[in-house]
Amino acid sequence: xxxxxxxxxxxxxxxxxxxxGGAGVSVESGIPDFRxxxxxxxxxxxxxxxxxxxxSFFYSHTEYFYNFCREKIIKTDALPNDAHKKLAALEACGKxxxxxxxxxxxLHQTAGSKNVLELHGSMERNIxxxxxxxxxxxxxxxxxxxxxxxxxxxIKPDVVLYGxxxxxxxxxxxxxxxxxxxxxxIGGTSLTVYPxxxxxDAYRGNKLVLINKAPTNRDNIADYIFYGSIGKIFSQIEV
Numbered sequence: 001x002x003x004x005x006x007x008x009x010x011x012x013x014x015x016x017x018x019x020x021g022g023a024g025v026s027v028e029s030g031i032p033d034f035r036x037x038x039x040x041x042x043x044x045x046x047x048x049x050x051x052x053x054x055x056s057f058f059y060s061h062t063e064y065f066y067n068f069c070r071e072k073i074i075k076t077d078a079l080p081n082d083a084h085k086k087l088a089a090l091e092a093c094g095k096x097x098x099x100x101x102x103x104x105x106x107l108h109q110t111a112g113s114k115n116v117l118e119l120h121g122s123m124e125r126n127i128x129x130x131x132x133x134x135x136x137x138x139x140x141x142x143x144x145x146x147x148x149x150x151x152x153x154x155i156k157p158d159v160v161l162y163g164x165x166x167x168x169x170x171x172x173x174x175x176x177x178x179x180x181x182x183x184x185x186i187g188g189t190s191l192t193v194y195p196x197x198x199x200x201d202a203y204r205g206n207k208l209v210l211i212n213k214a215p216t217n218r219d220n221i222a223d224y225i226f227y228g229s230i231g232k233i234f235s236q237i238e239v
Contacts, residue, residue: 020186022102023189026081029105030075047064078105080110085234088111097115104121119166127155128153131153186211187210188212188230189216190212
């Protein structure tokens with residue numbers, strides 16, 4: 001049976017789908033990933049990218065941190081691709097119950113998804129460290145140097161930096177959704193970042209679908225594997 005027909009059939013037969021996605025979902029929207037050949041971690045900077053995106057670096061080199069984010073992380077012109085759009089459509093018709101994402105770009109919400117669990121937070125929310133006022137990514141992008149709140153205090157992105165723990169409530173909700181799902185679709189992730197990658201082990205069903213451009217070291221856990229562009233694959237799914 002044709003792979004696409006097989007995927008369509010699996011989706012048609014399911015009504016409690018959970019999508020677990022990584023950086024590969026947003027690459028087709030022009031947002032760089034981290035670990036591919038051209039990813040952020042394989043580019044040359046004054047400091048390793050992992051160090052720049054750490055809690056300690058944020059507080060010790062705040063201006064450098066933000067300059068890096070403006071150049072490499074924040075893409076204010078990025079638009080949802082076919083994967084984001086189709087997942088939103090599948091949620092609207094009752095198929096997809098939640099999207100669990102490791103991305104921090106907010107594109108799932110922009111596409112129309114309502115129930116999105118952000119494991120690593122979002123650059124769309126930047127919070128004043130003093131008064132708690134929230135600013136969007138555009139405010140940070142257009143600011144110069146260290147973005148400040150109207151109260152004068154420093155703003156910090158609502159993202160999980162290296163050295164910070166994931167939100168326990170988000171983890172708990174994600175595990176509940178995964179455990180209850182009748183179909184789990186994992187897309188655009190190499191499943192190498194823990195503890196997030198280990199969360200997919202909570203799935204108890206027999207329709208674990210993995211969609212990625214290249215093999216992962218967890219292919220052995222999948223019931224169905226589809227290699228290719230996740231946006232192109234989803235664009236051909238009928239809702």
